[in-house]
Structures are given as structure tokens and as C-alpha cells.
Amino acid sequence: MTTAAETTETTVTRTEIADAVRAVFDSGTGTREDLLDAALQAKARSEAIEAISKLPPFKTYANLRQLWPDLPDMPVR
Numbered sequence: 001m002t003t004a005a006e007t008t009e010t011t012v013t014r015t016e017i018a019d020a021v022r023a024v025f026d027s028g029t030g031t032r033e034d035l036l037d038a039a040l041q042a043k044a045r046s047e048a049i050e051a052i053s054k055l056p057p058f059k060t061y062a063n064l065r066q067l068w069p070d071l072p073d074m075p076v077r
Contacts (some may be wrong), residue, residue: 012051014076018064020044021052029062 020039024030030038032055039049055070068074 010047012045012047012074014068014071014074016044016048017051017067017071017074020048021067022064025061025063029060031060032057035061035067 017039020042021030021035022038023042024034024038032052035052035055036049039052044052051071051074055067059070061067
């Protein structure tokens with residue numbers, strides 16, 4: 001896991017991903033494509049879009065916590 005000292009301006013954090021995709025979980029579950037759509041609508045940075053695009057393609061997520069095992073090296077902030 002990345003420490004605060006290792007975090008740079010290009011580092012994507014869990015907080016940033018959560019802010020970009022939170023709307024998906026307001027209406028239920030979401031797939032990688034749903035998360036990407038939400039991030040694009042939220043005008044997320046390209047680095048966040050790239051991180052989300054690395055999630056498994058056919059997996060369904062019921063909440064934010066389920067994303068983190070598939071994004072293990074992402075710092076919290």
C-alpha cells in the first residue's frame with residue numbers, strides 16, 4: 001500500500017474513486033462499465049478513469065468496499 005509520503009499529484013486515491021463513482025451505488029449495483037460511465041459523468045481525472053478500467057469486466061459491485069480488493073495498491077488519500 002502506498003504511504004502518504006509516496007502519494008503524488010498523479011496518484012489516484014480511494015477517496016477520488018469513491019467521489020467519482022458513488023452515484024452508481026445510490027441506485028443499486030454496478031459493473032466496471034457503470035463505474036466508468038459514472039466517472040466520466042463526474043469528470044474524473046484520466047488517471048482515475050484508467051484505474052477503474054482495470055477492474056474485472058464482468059464483476060458486479062454492490063458497494064464501494066467491494067472495489068478495494070480489486071484496487072489493492074490504491075492509497076486511501
